[in-house]
Amino acid sequence: MEKFRIAVLASGKGSTFEAIANSCKYGILDANVVTLVSNNRSFPYTLSPLAKEYNIPFYNLTWVSERETRNEYENEIEKYLRKYNPDLIVLAGWNHVLGKRFINSFKNIINLHPALPGEFIGQNCIRKAYNAYQKGSIKYTGSMVHEVIEEIDKGTVIQQIKVPIYQTDTYEDLEDRVKASEKGILIQAIQRYITQHNENYILESDKKPYIGKVRRVEDIGYGCLLLTASDRLSAFDRYICDITDKGTILNHISTWWFKKTNKIVENHFIYNEGPNMIVKKTQPIKLEIVVRSYMTGSSATSIWSMYQKGMRTMYGLTFRDGYKKNEILDDIVLTPTTKGVHDDPLTRYEIINNKYLTENECNFVYEKAYELFRYGEEVAAKRGLILVDTKYEFGRVGDKIILIDELHTCDSSRYWLKDTYRECFDNGREPEKLDKDSVRDWVKAKCDPYKDAIPEIPDNVKEMVENVYKKYYQMLTNNMEINNTGSDMNYVVKNYFENYHKTLVIIIAGSQSDEEHVMKLKKYINQSKMYCKVYYSSAHKNTNEVLQILQKYESENYKGRNIIYVTVAGRSNALSGVVTCNTRYPVIACPPFKDKMDMQVNINSTLQCPSKVPVMTILEPENVSLAINKIFNLI
Numbered sequence: 261m262e263k264f265r266i267a268v269l270a271s272g273k274g275s276t277f278e279a280i281a282n283s284c285k286y287g288i289l290d291a292n293v294v295t296l297v298s299n300n301r302s303f304p305y306t307l308s309p310l311a312k313e314y315n316i317p318f319y320n321l322t323w324v325s326e327r328e329t330r331n332e333y334e335n336e337i338e339k340y341l342r343k344y345n346p347d348l349i350v351l352a353g354w355n356h357v358l359g360k361r362f363i364n365s366f367k368n369i370i371n372l373h374p375a376l377p378g379e380f381i382g383q384n385c386i387r388k389a390y391n392a393y394q395k396g397s398i399k400y401t402g403s404m405v406h407e408v409i410e411e412i413d414k415g416t417v418i419q420q421i422k423v424p425i426y427q428t429d430t431y432e433d434l435e436d437r438v439k440a441s442e443k444g445i446l447i448q449a450i451q452r453y454i455t456q457h458n459e460n461y462i463l464e465s466d467k468k469p470y471i472g473k474v475r476r477v478e479d480i481g482y483g484c485l486l487l488t489a490s491d492r493l494s495a496f497d498r499y500i501c502d503i504t505d506k507g508t509i510l511n512h513i514s515t516w517w518f519k520k521t522n523k524i525v526e527n528h529f530i531y532n533e534g535p536n537m538i539v540k541k542t543q544p545i546k547l548e549i550v551v552r553s554y555m556t557g558s559s560a561t562s563i564w565s566m567y568q569k570g571m572r573t574m575y576g577l578t579f580r581d582g583y584k585k586n587e588i589l590d591d592i593v594l595t596p597t598t599k600g601v602h603d604d605p606l607t608r609y610e611i612i613n614n615k616y617l618t619e620n621e622c623n624f625v626y627e628k629a630y631e632l633f634r635y636g637e638e639v640a641a642k643r644g645l646i647l648v649d650t651k652y653e654f655g656r657v658g659d660k661i662i663l664i665d666e667l668h669t670c671d672s673s674r675y676w677l678k679d680t681y682r683e684c685f686d687n688g689r690e691p692e693k694l695d696k697d698s699v700r701d702w703v704k705a706k707c708d709p710y711k712d713a714i715p716e717i718p719d720n721v722k723e724m725v726e727n728v729y730k731k732y733y734q735m736l737t738n739n740m741e742i743n744n745t746g747s748d749m750n751y752v753v754k755n756y757f758e759n760y761h762k763t764l765v766i767i768i769a770g771s772q773s774d775e776e777h778v779m780k781l782k783k784y785i786n787q788s789k790m791y792c793k794v795y796y797s798s799a800h801k802n803t804n805e806v807l808q809i810l811q812k813y814e815s816e817n818y819k820g821r822n823i824i825y826v827t828v829a830g831r832s833n834a835l836s837g838v839v840t841c842n843t844r845y846p847v848i849a850c851p852p853f854k855d856k857m858d859m860q861v862n863i864n865s866t867l868q869c870p871s872k873v874p875v876m877t878i879l880e881p882e883n884v885s886l887a888i889n890k891i892f893n894l895i
Contacts, residue, residue, distance in 0.1 A: 264291035264454045267346035269354040271300050274307045276352035279443040281314045294344040334362040348453050360410045369408040372446045374438050376402040381413040386435050393425045400424045403442035405449035419445040483789040487537045495700045496709035501717040507535035509729045510669045516737045517667040525628040527663035531760050536752040542655030546599045551633040552649040553592050555583040576607030636668050643735045648674035670732040696728040757791050763822045765792035770829035772796050777852035784885035799835040810842045824888050833865040836875045849877045850884050
């Protein structure tokens, strides 16, 4: 897939353009700067050398109002930009106010502006901020990146940063501090556009996502799924309303419990951000393993619903006479059901006889469910809560069974307030809970929810439920902070693979002409569910650039990850040796050859490395993938 295309419009000396070009060059942005446009009369002496250095086409066009109208001038720029079909236009110190027709001609235009939203507009904003500070009007200034609209500096803000002003500052001090901070937010803003407008960036296949009642599930390749928890609240077999941050809060609760219980049983959790969670892809076992410690419940599959009808044998278990509603059971019980359109009760014998699980697998699942529940009870009690009942789901990865779905959330579990339980029970009252059923109760008071149209839910009712979800999160995790960033699914996926995915294959090719060979390598590596990143850089012509790529992956940010380099260079292969001598990771050379004659003439430049330069050479791309898999399996 072709990389994201950026066009830069600049009027100054080009430091911001250079920051963007460097970010693309060294893989910080998975994009290309396809052209640079300037309206600076001094262009040949400032921006021109920079554009040539990065081998980026450039165009200088200054508006002379006596010679042409604004529309005519902008038509010339538009005509030039159309040749490069940019996905994003970045105004990086561009001092010409663009008209409505030009703005509407391109989908995405953003501007870097040296002021905070709602403060100074137009030119000389750092000077305006400095003067305002001297008068005591402001204590800090900043920069923002915003969408370009017809109204100057008023478009939707994408990123912003505050910059302090100190008493000892000269104007030059403040200018340097603002300019030093603004490039970072511009790169972040561009990154968001890349992920937002490049939806299939990382997907291994064209499988469509599954969208359920409360969660979106997408196969993102490499043995991973992206689970996105929604804010949707369902009741009475239909969608009712959205509860702000519900998906994020439930995601955070599950994440907290998954990390706490990984020693009890392995689970599918890998990474989360906001409402998005990346998990191991499994083959789900179509069972809900419900664990209970109290005689309660109102659904058709709850033990109290059956018990009050006179049933004493349920789920293959026998219950004594004399239980009252909400009474603690003599022992914890496990009450499994099928998982489907209808949840039907099952016995342990039926699970094994109907081949949901083998006997050994069933023993394992039961044992782990009891351990998880006991631990959940213990933690809840310390937080002033009673874990009444909950459900667990499991899945297979190969022949291993692991925990999946969600864990001990306030949606999958029933919690009561510990301090008031005994008094409520002794006096025949329902146990107190944090009431997240306010919406359901409000709807039932207003209409018959199974027959009538649901009226619009008032904001104050929805806010009550939102606060309850937050309260559960804070009580269970002892964490008052709710990080609701990371709602952009594509940004989260890219961030995960770039910065967290355990295995990483780095392909460095000496020339863009080797792309066909590189794509074969990438295809086989991806098929083996390993993520790979590709760079094109020559050890002969761009030695410093190769070393900068290596330094990136030698840094602390990549510590603990399993990395293997694959080098692609044929004639006079210096690349493999240079990479090997400057990394602690294994290097496999896979040189591209046109034919057997080419191989016989040039293979020695890959094979004949000096002492203590351990380059492995594999000629077939598929064998490279198999070898990497075997190496990773040893770790």
